[in-house]
Amino acid sequence: MKPEGAQEPAPEPIAPVPEATEPAHRRGIHSFVTRRGRMTTAQARALANLGPQYEIAFDPLVRDLVGNAQPTDAGGQRRYPRTILEIGFGMGGATAHIAGLMPDTLFIGCEVHEAGVGALLKLIGDLGLANIRIVPHDAVDVVHTMIAPATLDGIHIFFPDPWPKKRHHKRRLIQAPFVRELAEKLKPGAYIHCATDWQPYAEQMLEVLGTEPLLTNTATGYAPRPAYRPLTKFELRGLRLGHGVWDLVFRRV
Ligand SMILES: C[S@@+](CC[C@H](N)C(=O)[O-])C[C@H]1O[C@@H](n2cnc3c(N)ncnc32)[C@H](O)[C@@H]1O
Numbered sequence: 001m002k003p004e005g006a007q008e009p010a011p012e013p014i015a016p017v018p019e020a021t022e023p024a025h026r027r028g029i030h031s032f033v034t035r036r037g038r039m040t041t042a043q044a045r046a047l048a049n050l051g052p053q054y055e056i057a058f059d060p061l062v063r064d065l066v067g068n069a070q071p072t073d074a075g076g077q078r079r080y081p082r083t084i085l086e087i088g089f090g091m092g093g094a095t096a097h098i099a100g101l102m103p104d105t106l107f108i109g110c111e112v113h114e115a116g117v118g119a120l121l122k123l124i125g126d127l128g129l130a131n132i133r134i135v136p137h138d139a140v141d142v143v144h145t146m147i148a149p150a151t152l153d154g155i156h157i158f159f160p161d162p163w164p165k166k167r168h169h170k171r172r173l174i175q176a177p178f179v180r181e182l183a184e185k186l187k188p189g190a191y192i193h194c195a196t197d198w199q200p201y202a203e204q205m206l207e208v209l210g211t212e213p214l215l216t217n218t219a220t221g222y223a224p225r226p227a228y229r230p231l232t233k234f235e236l237r238g239l240r241l242g243h244g245v246w247d248l249v250f251r252r253v
Pocket residue numbers: 031032087088089090091094110111112113116137138139140157158159160161162232
């Protein structure tokens with residue numbers, strides 16, 4: 001019990017909120033929510049059987065993932081002359097499709113959703129794809145610590161979570177500090193390809209990519225869908241209903 005007449009301690013002065021100069025993820029804001037999601041038996045089997053061969057664990061001591069992930073032949077030559085990073089591959093349908101079209105390119109996919117990792121591993125097994133590696137971790141950390149500058153030939157970010165509510169916009173992946181990091185990881189002339197079906201996010205992408213000095217737009221505004229990006233069932237249905245999809249393709253200067 002408080003002694004009679006005791007003074008309440010003076011309230012702590014409220015410190016001003018510091019300017020958000022740090023990238024969002026370093027302030028503990030993530031572009032995803034961890035979904036437990038049910039995994040099918042086939043996905044779990046693929047995870048157990050193929051995971052050890054195709055997954056690369058997040059390791060902050062690795063500074064050149066592209067060099068490390070590249071299989072080499074007996075003479076020390078890289079088997080895949082090109083490397084493309086995909087962020088948030090979901091269930092991996094587009095990844096597997098594109099990897100099948102480009103057998104001379106190594107695809108490194110980052111995804112935090114375990115069922116999605118299982119789904120892509122299953123596709124790798126079913127389709128016999130050798131040119132995919134998976135890092136089951138937050139791509140923001142992977143890009144920040146594991147990818148050396150000027151080592152990527154391309155970056156794919158298809159339908160990143162749109163975070164439509166204003167108070168969640170800070171969770172969006174495509175923001176200036178992260179785009180600067182991504183641009184630095186591209187070789188000169190290499191590309192970043194984003195696609196979204198959420199118009200306000202498309203506008204943000206155009207603004208952020210368009211004001212990054214290391215990047216130049218390949219189109220005037222939005223780009224035509226490159227032929228390698230498959231139309232998903234969801235996208236086809238949306239297009240039939242008159243909904244839009246926006247592709248953006250920028251190159252590293
Ligand atoms: C809306 S889904 C789109 C999936 C897929 N690209 C497609 O086109 O169907 C976004 C995916 O990005 C993943 N994701 C979001 N932020 C991520 C991050 N920082 N690192 C890795 N994956 C992320 C989510 O788990 C989710 O599977």
